[in-house]
Amino acid sequence: MFDIERFLEEKLNPVFKGYYAIWVYWWPLWRRITRRDILRKWQQTNLVREGCTFLDYGCGTGAFTIPAAKIVGTRGKVYALDYFPRQLEIVKEELQKEGLANLETILSNQETGLPDESIDVIWMCDVLHEIKERRAVLEELHRVLRKEGTLAFYDGMKEKVLNYTNGLFSLTEKEGKLFKFAKIT
Numbered sequence: 001m002f003d004i005e006r007f008l009e010e011k012l013n014p015v016f017k018g019y020y021a022i023w024v025y026w027w028p029l030w031r032r033i034t035r036r037d038i039l040r041k042w043q044q045t046n047l048v049r050e051g052c053t054f055l056d057y058g059c060g061t062g063a064f065t066i067p068a069a070k071i072v073g074t075r076g077k078v079y080a081l082d083y084f085p086r087q088l089e090i091v092k093e094e095l096q097k098e099g100l101a102n103l104e105t106i107l108s109n110q111e112t113g114l115p116d117e118s119i120d121v122i123w124m125c126d127v128l129h130e131i132k133e134r135r136a137v138l139e140e141l142h143r144v145l146r147k148e149g150t151l152a153f154y155d156g157m158k159e160k161v162l163n164y165t166n167g168l169f170s171l172t173e174k175e176g177k178l179f180k181f182a183k184i185t
């Protein structure tokens with residue numbers, strides 16, 4: 001069982017903890033401005049569709065989780081995963097405000113607890129660069145992604161994401177900082 005309190009004590013230094021305390025307040029404001037362009041890219045590339053299952057890995061305060069829940073609708077399902085409990089609380093508050101019932105939160109830093117090949121779209125926006133065990137996380141994402149599914153990154157790492165996807169995912173599309181991958185089976 002993932003022990004979040006122990007994780008914070010063992011893995012994060014006080015500076016990083018402080019950064020995150022501030023982060024939950026300023027990041028949503030920043031994201032409200034910057035997400036417009038990213039959501040436009042979703043539309044242009046038809047990334048999220050009605051009825052699909054969507055995993056927002058490192059969802060933060062839900063800037064993309066909530067729009068995804070609206071798009072996938074009642075026939076679809078959204079999973080919002082993050083390792084910071086406060087982030088997930090904010091997502092749940094937004095969920096209630098919007099009256100959405102097709103979303104579940106997952107508190108974890110790696111394992112999703114989801115069944116094999118159960119997800120159509122995995123979204124990682126500005127997360128990969130923060131993850132220490134990148135390869136292990138990507139192996140878990142490979143396990144849960146459906147054969148025809150899509151893994152999409154939007155990350156400042158840009159081409160460097162390719163250093164971690166080798167043998168697991170193959171690049172299918174690239175549009176600025178948006179990288180889409182198919183599962184290698």
Ligand SMILES: C[S@@+](CC[C@H](N)C(=O)[O-])C[C@H]1O[C@@H](n2cnc3c(N)ncnc32)[C@H](O)[C@@H]1O
Nearest residue numbers: 058059060063082083084109125126127130131
């Ligand atoms: C820069 S924020 C981006 C949040 C959101 N994706 C967005 O674009 O608004 C990075 C998020 O990744 C989460 N994160 C970092 N490492 C993680 C890990 N190993 N597992 C789960 N979440 C992680 C952080 O807690 C934080 O919420």
